[in-house]
Amino acid sequence: MSDWLFDLGNSRFKAAPWQADGGIGTILAWPHGAEALVAGDDSQGPLPRGRRAWVASVAAPALTEQLLARLRERFDEVHVAHTRAECAGVRVAYARPERLGVDRFLALLGARALGGDALVAGVGTALTVDLLDAGGVHHGGRIAASPTLMRQALHARAAQLPAAGGRYAEFADDTDDALASGCMGAAVALIERSLREAAQRLGREPVLLLHGGGAPELLPWLPQARLRPALVLEGLALWAQVAGAD
Structure with a gap:
């Protein structure tokens, strides 16, 4: 069993x-x-x-x-699993830790186990970005719509705009490609800006960790990233170790 x-x-x-x-x-x-x-x-x-x-x-x-x-x-x-203010060497930035989504929290635990400074980007229904320093201090983060959700939202408001399809191009000459490029490009730009701001705050550049179902789609445009598809599950295993010992 x-x-x-x-x-x-x-x-x-x-x-x-x-x-x-x-x-x-x-x-x-x-x-x-x-x-x-x-x-x-x-x-x-x-x-x-x-x-x-x-x-x-x-x-x-x-x-x-x-x-x-x-x-x-x-x-x-x-x-x-529930978010805790402190767990497995991570200290959450939120004054009300319960308001930090448990998926973000567990991804931070997984990142902490890898060591070093990390910018953790989750690409699912939402796009989440969180900064964790090498000491386990969470510096907060961002939440935005993922490229998939952006496409769905545009399609819901304007049915002539397809909810999927197209290829990335810096300056697209087709509507489908323009939609793919705009939505993926918005996510990439947010992550890149977060990396720059993180490096300024820490005085050094963190590792970029990508996880979530939409992460592989962004990976070609973020070549410095490390893909960690099971980061939330890895963090859940750490949470279980702590919870099981309580």
């Missing part, structure tokens, strides 16, 4: 076994989220079973509760 880590986002659902050495095993991903799973549809793959489930969720409360109910049927214990 094993322990499992679960990361429920607004658009993707991931899980991985938590190994005895503290690492994570092979990641399972349900790219269309958890709605089908909570309805009992295992066509994308069944939910695992085990001893303890450790869960991080930024999804709507109703969906989170539905998922927790299913997990309680399959695990002896279910534990839900």
